[in-house]
């Protein structure tokens with residue numbers, strides 16, 4: 001096991017901080033402590049847990065500027081987006097602080113006078129979370145808040161690229177009065193910590209946001225101890241622009257979806273399918289707007305698009321563009337890089353490609369970069385067929401002002417999250433998650449609490 005993590009600023013390649021890796025014996029101890037703490041935390045009444053969560057959220061909000069700066073330094077995302085993510089992260093805690101008081105059971109009318117049937121909900125136990133670098137705050141709180149709300153204890157392993165935001169969130173939870181063994185952070189590399197989590201019978205649930213191959217491995221390794229699993233995995237979102245769409249509005253929403261975090265989000269539009277009658281005017285408007293985006297260091301307030309996370313991220317984007325161009329796609333805008341391999345920073349300028357076909361890698365694999373591949377369709381069923389032609393099923397978008405088109409897309413697209421005239425559907429009160437190889441389970445809303453509870457059924461007999 002390596003001893004340290006060198007947290008680097010993706011905008012400069014400079015070291016932000018060296019973080020110690022938690023030794024395997026310490027991780028095992030943290031698991032034991034979390035399991036022990038479950039005995040008391042699960043008995044704290046729901047109103048008290050709710051009050052502690054509210055206090056945690058208040059502390060996070062009061063540290064917005066500090067957290068946003070740390071997040072930008074380690075992830076590269078523009079400061080304005082980091083501030084937005086702090087608010088988004090706190091909104092999950094606020095939502096689940098309320099839901100803590102609404103974990104209802106039920107009584108079921110009995111089939112005989114001598115029995116009563118009662119159903120209760122109980123926390124699953126100790127939860128281990130593995131969180132991603134693209135949303136280091138919100139993906140942690142989206143898991144921790146429902147877990148703590150119902151009475152589970154929680155250990156998080158943040159992405160090795162971005163541990164600093166999470167470490168601060170955990171220390172704020174302790175300052176808010178949540179006991180140290182109830183929420184813990186361990187640092188290290190996924191391939192070392194993942195097996196410690198999955199092998200331990202004390203960990204009753206694994207929750208993960210990240211790639212589909214890693215999600216599959218975690219699920220496989222969780223089978224031996226029959227853990228609960230929630231998996232929020234990769235996506236390949238289609239965005240359909242129908243002939244009757246408001247083009248100006250659709251262009252705005254494409255920008256919001258595609259360039260958030262430099263295209264490094266699981267739900268961002270990965271393929272844009274435009275009705276052939278409006279394709280020319282749509283692409284002209286799109287390019288004029290893309291040309292206004294500022295690329296630069298996220299600490300600069302005027303930056304719209306920051307760097308991509310690392311060399312591997314850059315290489316994947318570059319190879320998808322090269323593959324598409326090699327197979328006949330045309331570059332309408334961009335295809336420009338600003339990088340220094342020695343220093344270790346990679347900026348990919350917003351790029352628009354047209355004449356993109358399904359045989360190209362970019363139409364099949366998640367890009368995680370600021371690239372818009374444009375393709376056209378004639379009939380709605382053709383658009384749906386192209387859109388559904390992916391093993392992923394996380395998010396899809398469609399733009400139309402004709403309710404018949406809208407209902408057709410809503411009923412035929414096989415994705416867990418749909419945006420109808422909406423490129424930014426995420427919200428703490430709504431269920432986020434995917435179908436097919438995009439994962440299992442939902443986060444956010446009342447659905448987001450279910451994965452942290454067990455159902456217990458009591459049958460009382462012998463009643464006179």
Ligand code: SIN
Pocket residue numbers: 134135138209264265266267426432
């Ligand atoms: C993600 O990319 O996984 C999260 C995006 C969101 O919550 O909006």
